[in-house]
Amino acid sequence: MTIPTEYKDLLDKKSFGHVATIGPKGEPQSSPVWIDFDGQYVKFSNLKSRQKFKNLERDPRVSISLIDPDDPYRYIEIRGIAEKIEDDEGNAFINEMAKKYIDRDIYPWHKEGDERVVIFVKPLANSSMG
Amino acid sequence: MTIPTEYKDLLDKKSFGHVATIGPKGEPQSSPVWIDFDGQYVKFSNLKSRQKFKNLERDPRVSISLIDPDDPYRYIEIRGIAEKIEDDEGNAFINEMAKKYIDRDIYPWHKEGDERVVIFVKPLANSSMG
Numbered sequence: 001m002t003i004p005t006e007y008k009d010l011l012d013k014k015s016f017g018h019v020a021t022i023g024p025k026g027e028p029q030s031s032p033v034w035i036d037f038d039g040q041y042v043k044f045s046n047l048k049s050r051q052k053f054k055n056l057e058r059d060p061r062v063s064i065s066l067i068d069p070d071d072p073y074r075y076i077e078i079r080g081i082a083e084k085i086e087d088d089e090g091n092a093f094i095n096e097m098a099k100k101y102i103d104r105d106i107y108p109w110h111k112e113g114d115e116r117v118v119i120f121v122k123p124l125a126n127s128s129m130g
Numbered sequence: 131m132t133i134p135t136e137y138k139d140l141l142d143k144k145s146f147g148h149v150a151t152i153g154p155k156g157e158p159q160s161s162p163v164w165i166d167f168d169g170q171y172v173k174f175s176n177l178k179s180r181q182k183f184k185n186l187e188r189d190p191r192v193s194i195s196l197i198d199p200d201d202p203y204r205y206i207e208i209r210g211i212a213e214k215i216e217d218d219e220g221n222a223f224i225n226e227m228a229k230k231y232i233d234r235d236i237y238p239w240h241k242e243g244d245e246r247v248v249i250f251v252k253p254l255a256n257s258s259m260g
Contacts, residue, residue: 026152
């Protein structure tokens, strides 16, 4: 499974992915992130200190809900698994996302000691509207 | 717990709530909905035929992720439980939401046979940014 062709543009736009994961007690957790699609994986950045990272290490199942910023009645939900989690060497990925979303070469909110990773989500199913 | 005062405006705006629930195999599910806050409950509409409704009947835990439409770097995640689910008599609630979001007196996408409910989410915790 990959992303349906007619919804791929949503992943190129500055749309936020609302990423839902499973917390330690089996409860849902959700927050918005910048997202990228490399043709195979839906990718987003995270910190090792974050609940979402800890959730995904325990349970890799994820759902990403995305609205078209140009038409809120067009959306896609992508369900999949975080198949790989890699260190974001030199902040290369978060800097790329900063360029895409806020047109900055360097991610401006980096803090000393932040350990950043890239989450690679393999899409397995989706539902969409609009 | 209720919604922090400084974030209540997000619930009055035309912001979409990305509602995450737990599916039948314990997996996350997420999709955007219109939302309302009555001072006690965060409310949204759903259909009895929908996966989200079935999920909430099985497991009432929910997370709602909301971005400020005027500043995407300001958001709140509201975690809680669907404490009540009531029939939407005469489509009163969905019509109210249509007024708020698309300025229509009557929800235009109603279909014959749709059984609509109102989900009442009691907020229990939150995290926010911005």
